[in-house]
Amino acid sequence: MAKKLKDCFPMIREENELLAEIRESETLRRTFQGWPEEKQRIFLDCCTGARGVKMLYDSFFKEIMNPEKNPERIEELLSLLLDRQVRILKVLPLEGTRLAGAHSLVIMDIVVELEGGSLANVEVQKLGYRFPGQTGCVAGFPEHGGAGGDPGPSGVLPGFWEAYEEIYRLCRNVGDIMEMFSRELQELESRKS
Secondary structure, three states: OOOOHHHHOOOOOOHHHHHHHHHHOHHHHHHHHHOOHHHHHHHHHHHOOOOOOOOOOHHHHHHHOOOOOOHHHHHHHHHHHHOOOEEEEEEOOOOOOEEOOOOEEEEEEEEEEEOOOOEEEEEEEEEOOOOOHHHOOOOOOOOOOOOOOOOOOOOOOOOHHHHHHHHHHHOOOHHHHHHHHHHHHHHHHHHHO
C-alpha cells in the first residue's frame, strides 16, 4: 500500500485544522480570501501534503538552503550536482542584486572551495520570464552528466528528507507560510508585467 506524506511527516496538518486556524485570524482570513481560488487550493494542498511543496520557490529555497543557517545542505546539493566535494568558505552580501536589465535577481552568492583546492563563486539566480539567454552562464557538470548520489530507500536523496521535514514544520506556522506564499504570488504577478 502506498504511503501518504503524512505517514512520513506526521507534523503535516489536516485541511480542516488549517482552515480553522485561518478563519480564527482576521489577518490570515483576509490574506487567504485575497488569493484566487486556484491559489487557495494550491496553498492548502501544499500545507496538508496533498501536493508536494515546490522547494525551488525562492522563499522556500532561501529558508531551507540558507548557507548561513544550513551550510551542509547547500554543500551537499552542490557536491551532488558537480560530482565533487564542495565546502562553503564565505557567504557574500546580496543587497537585492539584479542582473541582465533587472530580469534576474541573485538570491544566493557564495564562495566555495572545490575538491582539489580550487575556488569558485556560486550564484543562485531567480530568472524572469524575459531572461535574455545570451547572458546566461553554464555550470561545470561532469562529462557523464546528471547529478551524483543515489536516492535512499524512500527515493529521496540523502539530506533532503530533513529539508522536507523542515518545510512541513514551517507549514505549521500558518502566518509565516502564508507570507512566504504571498511573496511568491506577488513575484509571479510582477514577472507577467
